[in-house]
Amino acid sequence: MQEYDLVVIGGGPAGLAAAVAAKEQGIENILILEREAKLGGILNQCIHNGFGLHVFKEELTGPEYAYRFINMIEDKFIRYKTETMVIDLSKDKLITAVNKTDGIFTIQAKAVILAMGCRERPRGALNIPGARCSGIFTAGTAQKFVNIEGMMPGKSIVILGSGDIGLIMARRMTLEGAHVKAVVELMPYSAGLTRNIVQCLDDYDIPLKLNHTVTNIVGKDRLEGVYIAPVDENRNPIPNEEEYIPCDTLLLSVGLLPENELSKKATVKLSPLTGGAEVDEGRETNVDGIFACGNVLHVHDLVDHVTEESYIAGNAAARYLKGLQKQSKKIEVKAKDGARYVVPKFISPENIETDLELSFRVRDIYKDHYVSVYFDETRVAHQKKKILTPGEMQTVKVTAEMLNAHTHCNEISIQVEKE
Amino acid sequence: MDQKALVCIGCPLGCRLEVTLENSEVLRVTGQSCRKGKTYAIKECTNPTRILTTTVEVENGFLEVASIKTEKDIPKDKLFDCIKELKKVRLTAPIHIGDIVVANIADTGVNIIATTNCEALDT
Numbered sequence: 127m128q129e130y131d132l133v134v135i136g137g138g139p140a141g142l143a144a145a146v147a148a149k150e151q152g153i154e155n156i157l158i159l160e161r162e163a164k165l166g167g168i169l170n171q172c173i174h175n176g177f178g179l180h181v182f183k184e185e186l187t188g189p190e191y192a193y194r195f196i197n198m199i200e201d202k203f204i205r206y207k208t209e210t211m212v213i214d215l216s217k218d219k220l221i222t223a224v225n226k227t228d229g230i231f232t233i234q235a236k237a238v239i240l241a242m243g244c245r246e247r248p249r250g251a252l253n254i255p256g257a258r259c260s261g262i263f264t265a266g267t268a269q270k271f272v273n274i275e276g277m278m279p280g281k282s283i284v285i286l287g288s289g290d291i292g293l294i295m296a297r298r299m300t301l302e303g304a305h306v307k308a309v310v311e312l313m314p315y316s317a318g319l320t321r322n323i324v325q326c327l328d329d330y331d332i333p334l335k336l337n338h339t340v341t342n343i344v345g346k347d348r349l350e351g352v353y354i355a356p357v358d359e360n361r362n363p364i365p366n367e368e369e370y371i372p373c374d375t376l377l378l379s380v381g382l383l384p385e386n387e388l389s390k391k392a393t394v395k396l397s398p399l400t401g402g403a404e405v406d407e408g409r410e411t412n413v414d415g416i417f418a419c420g421n422v423l424h425v426h427d428l429v430d431h432v433t434e435e436s437y438i439a440g441n442a443a444a445r446y447l448k449g450l451q452k453q454s455k456k457i458e459v460k461a462k463d464g465a466r467y468v469v470p471k472f473i474s475p476e477n478i479e480t481d482l483e484l485s486f487r488v489r490d491i492y493k494d495h496y497v498s499v500y501f502d503e504t505r506v507a508h509q510k511k512k513i514l515t516p517g518e519m520q521t522v523k524v525t526a527e528m529l530n531a532h533t534h535c536n537e538i539s540i541q542v543e544k545e
Numbered sequence: 546m547d548q549k550a551l552v553c554i555g556c557p558l559g560c561r562l563e564v565t566l567e568n569s570e571v572l573r574v575t576g577q578s579c580r581k582g583k584t585y586a587i588k589e590c591t592n593p594t595r596i597l598t599t600t601v602e603v604e605n606g607f608l609e610v611a612s613i614k615t616e617k618d619i620p621k622d623k624l625f626d627c628i629k630e631l632k633k634v635r636l637t638a639p640i641h642i643g644d645i646v647v648a649n650i651a652d653t654g655v656n657i658i659a660t661t662n663c664e665a666l667d668t
């Protein structure tokens with residue numbers, strides 16, 4: 127059995143940044159395990175630009191952003207194994223993995239960082255009736271076909287869901303010569319960034335059908351077309367208003383789910399709100415010495431935020447390994463009213479030396495509302511926001527002074543308020 | 546006089562802008578909630594540009610296709626001309642990030658550069 131101080135599971139941007147941070151804090155014995163042939167995670171297939179404005183102050187494409195971190199891993203002599211799939215993790219941090227050269231092997235780690243990313247919601251999670259024909263893919267799978275394998279999944283396309291990946295793929299397939307007939311969105315607003323609506327749909331005259339859904343799928347072996355219909359206030363399709371769109375491909379861009387099969391095996395407690403682990407300010411889970419960061423923790427829209435969060439987890443894992451983490455009272459952080467969830471879920475004031483950022487998402491679109499932070503009943507922060515949308519992760523700062531002034535506080539909460 | 550509708554991408558508010566044009570000159574912009582909206586509208590109506598990202602085929606490489614981009618933004622109406630030229634391009638590995646793979650694409654004065662590394666299968 128091999129032994130390591132720190133094992134990072136997943137070599138996407140989260141895993142790479144966490145490993146870099148831990149190494150910079152003096153942890154020498156680190157191993158990254160990645161199931162794909164290449165480090166970099168999902169970024170390798172995201173060839174569009176728009177990554178890195180916060181972290182590198184320039185606009186990079188996904189692969190360029192990934193290589194910045196792969197180079198750091200090489201320069202710091204951090205060890206990694208690719209084409210290596212982790213198949214089991216125990217709460218005592220015993221890892222079982224498999225690859226072609228070593229077969230099945232086990233590693234004992236003193237600390238583990240979970241960085242497995244997320245996967246896309248498949249058709250099964252949606253319950254669309256109709257034929258089980260070929261020609262239906264998730265947008266991310268199509269992205270991999272086109273950008274990595276150089277193959278087009280189809281010629282005439284309908285996209286269900288207006289998340290950023292769907293929007294990016296609408297443009298990508300158009301540039302490659304396909305006809306994208308419509309992007310169909312159940313909600314009255316898109317989950318994607320305005321910039322993507324304008325530059326991926328409007329630029330190419332691709333219609334965005336808000337308040338619509340796919341009601342039926344037609345085809346024998348291969349998809350031949352889909353029926354779409356408008357929905358009422360309860361999101362139910364309105365009968366007799368169906369429209370038929372012939373197409374050979376349907377792409378699904380209907381949300382991402384954190385990939386937490388391994389976390390469950392290690393008895394990591396998951397939040398029903400995020401689908402990821404419940405963590406403290408250092409991104410440590412309920413299991414001693416197991417940390418989580420990136421999309422496995424909660425779905426991020428910007429890779430820059432993934433990187434920043436992963437530095438926090440890497441630093442905290444290093445402190446844990448050096449025995450510097452204090453066991454102290456934890457204050458619970460809650461999302462209330464307009465706030466849907468907040469990360470981290472717990473804060474130990476004694477482990478906090480500088481200001482702390484809380485990440486949260488809102489439930490709905492709010493214009494001219496305030497984001498407030500409460501320590502029990504006392505409001506300590508109150509910030510006006512021109513707009514808050516569910517598609518955009520928000521952050522709010524909790525300072526060391528606030529924590530010092532409320533040491534006996536039982537609960538911190540984030541709220542979206544009218545005034 | 547022409548009217549043109551735009552959505553500002555300056556921030557998530559996504560203000561709906563109405564632009565009044567005469568002989569492709571912007572006379573008036575309405576609908577913006579801040580100054581950025583007007584600047585955006587003028588740029589979009591007089592000289593809209595985009596960065597193009599796509600892939601080209603690779604020979605003798607570990608990858609089937611390599612990702613590339615225009616080094617700077619190019620006029621929006623040149624996007625498909627560039628794509629057409631790039632369809633004819635075949636690169637030979639090895640390729641490195643930042644390599645110029647096509648100079649002065651479609652007479653835009655802008656180079657196409659690689660955004661990925663690709664080792665050669667045999668060297």
Ligand SMILES: Cc1cc2nc3c(=O)[nH]c(=O)nc-3n(C[C@H](O)[C@H](O)[C@H](O)COP(=O)(O)OP(=O)(O)OC[C@H]3O[C@@H](n4cnc5c(N)ncnc54)[C@H](O)[C@@H]3O)c2cc1C
Pocket residue numbers: 135136137138139140141159160161162166167168169172174175176177178210211212213241242243244266269290291385388419420421422426427428429430432
């Ligand atoms: C399709 C798509 C488009 C995006 N577009 C943008 C954008 O335009 N701009 C932007 O800033 N952000 C974008 N994002 C967001 C950003 O890229 C992601 O938030 C970021 O890549 C997440 O990083 P991660 O390391 O958490 O996950 P990932 O990049 O998914 O990495 C997780 C890694 O873990 C590995 N793994 C999983 N399970 C195991 C296991 N059991 N054993 C071994 N390895 C395992 C996976 O192979 C993968 O390499 C996009 C995300 C997606 C999914």
Ligand code: SF4
Pocket residue numbers: 553554555556557558559560577578579580581582583
């Ligand atoms: S005009 Fe100003 S407020 Fe409106 S979308 Fe543009 S940047 Fe945002």
